[in-house]
Amino acid sequence: MAIQISGMVERRGAGLWLTHLAMIAGVLLIFFPIWLAFVASTVTQPEIVRPPMPLWPGDQFVENYTAALLSGVNVPVAVMLGNSLIMAVGIAVGKIIISLLSAFAIVYFRFPARNLFFWLIFLTLMLPVEVRIVPTYEVIAGFGMLNSYSGLIFPLIASATATFLFRQFFLTVPDELVEAARVDGARPMRFFWDIILPMSRTNIAALFVILFIYGWNQYLWPLLITTDPSMNTIVMGIKQMFPSGDDVANWPVIMATSILAMIPPVVVVISMQKLFIRGLVDSEK
C-alpha cells in the first residue's frame, strides 16, 4: 500500500515537471521575438545588419533609448507615448462613462422604444471602426477635428460591448436594492452614484484594462486622421519610422520604440491584475 502511494506521488511529481516544462517552453517560444527586439534595441545599426544577428544585449542601451525618447525618427517617442496615453485613457474612461450611463438608462428607466434603443446599440457591435471609417472620417473632418485629441478619442468612445456588459451586470443587481434606495429617498442619479457605481467597480476595473489596451493598440484610425507627426500615436508611429525608398532604417531606435510601446499596457495589466480577475470571475452582490 505504502509503495503504491509513493508511486503515485512520484508519478504526479513527474507530471508536474512535464507540465511545467511544456509551459516554460511555451513562454520561451512566445518571449523569443520580444527578446530579439530587446537585443536589437541595445546594439548598433551595423551589428544588426551583419549576419548572424546578435542574441545577447549590446552596450548601446542608454544611447539608443535616449535617442528614441528625445529625438526619434520623425518625432520624439516621448511625444508619441504621451499622445497614445491621452488617447488610450480618453477612450477607456469615455467608453466606461458612456456605457455605464446608457446601461443605467436601459435597465432602470421605462421609456418608449427602450428595447429598440438597446438593440440599436447592440447592432453597432456588428459595425467595427473599419466598416464605418469613411463616413466617420467625413464627420470628423467636417468638425475640424483632424490632428486633435478629440478627433482621436470621440469616434471610438461609443461601445456596445461595454454597454452590454454593464447591462448584464445591472440585471443581476436585486430589484429590492433599488426599492430600498427609493424608500431611503435616493433619486435616480443618487442611486447611480451611491449604489450602482461602487458595486460595479470591479467590472469597471476589468473593462478599463481591456479598453485601455484597445485604445493603445488603435492603428488604422490614428493613421487616417493624424497627418501632423506631433499628433502621432506610438503604435502607428512605429510604422511611420520605416523609411520609404532607399533610406536606411534605424533599427536600434525602431526596436527601442517597440519595446517602449509595450511597457504601458503591461504596467496597466500587472497593476490592475487583481481587480481585473475579480471583475471577470466574481461579482460582489
Add this chain to the structure above:
Amino acid sequence: MATVTLDNITKRFGRDEVIKGVSLDVADGEFIVIVGPSGCGKSTLLRMVAGLETITSGDLRIGGVRANDREPMDRDIAMVFQNYALYPHMSVAQNMGYGLKIAGLPRAEIAAKVADAARLLQLTELLDRKPRQLSGGQRQRVAMGRAIVRAPSVFLFDEPLSNLDAKLRVQMRLEIRELQAKLGITALYVTHDQVEAMTMADRMIVMNAGRAEQIGTPLDVYERPATLFAAQFIGSPSMNVVNAEGRDGALHLGEAALPNSTGHAGPVKLGLRPEHLRPDPEGPITMQVQLAEPLGANTLLHGRLATGDSFTASLPGVHTAGQGSGALRLSVAAEHMHLFDAHSGARLG
C-alpha cells in the same frame, strides 16, 4: 406614528386584477399582519402602501393625508425586505444611516441616531462590518435598524423572517414585536406563515386571491373564521372540513348525527379543528386511524371517516395507530363546530 387607511384599493396588472378592493383602517401603533398563500396579493398590497407599486383605484391615506401619488420617500415609511436588501458595499453603519444622509442630516446627528438604533438591536459591535460578514439573523437586524433610525410613521415588513432558520425565526418574531411595541410605530407585516400571523398580530388580514377574507384579531379569526378559506388557512394542523347535511334538527355526516346549533337545513360544510376533538367511547364520529404522528405533547392521528373524507385529530398525550381495530370514536363540543355555506364558503351562524 400615524393611522393608515386603505379605502377600496385595487390593483390591475394589464387585464389581471390582483387586488380586488381591500379596505382597512389601521389605528395608530397597531400591528397588522397580512397573511395568505403565495400569489394572494399580500405583497402587492404592501408595496402599494410603500409606493413601490401604483394604486389602480381607491384611496390610501397615511396619517389622514392621501398618499396615492407620493413617492416612497415622501410617505414617511420604512420597509424591511425579504432579502434584507442591504447595500453590499456599505458598512452596517453606512447602511443604517444612508436614508438620513440623503435627507441631509449633519454627520454627527446621523452617527448618534445610528448608535442609538445599534444599541437597541445589539449591533454596536458590528457597525464597521460589511453585510457579507454577517449572519442571516444579524443582517435581519441591520435591515430593522435601517428602518428604525429614520423614525418613520409606518413600518412595512415584507416576509422578513422567511430566510431564517426555524429557531431564529421564533426569536426574531419576539424581538420585532417587542421593538414595535416599545417604539409604538404602526406596522404592516406580510407573511405566509400563519403561526407568525397568530403570534404577532394585533389584527390580521387573511387574504385570498386578491380579497380580504377576514379582518380581525388572531383569536377572533381562529374561533370564528368568517369563511371556509380563513378557517382552513389559520390553525395547524388545518381544520377538517367534511360535507354534512342539516335534516330533522340534526347534522348528518353519513351515519353519524351531530347536534345542529344553527338549525340550518340542507347541505353544509362542517369544520372541526383537530385539537377540539376528544376521544369518547360514545362519541358520534368514528374515524379509521391510518397513521399516528407522535409529537410528544400531543399526537396527530390521520385517517378517514366512514364517508371517505380524510380526517385528522390532535389528541393530548401519546397514542398509537394500531390500538384495537384502528377505529376511534370522537366527540366535539357544540361551540367548536363551524358551519359554512356549501357553495359560497361563508360562515353560517
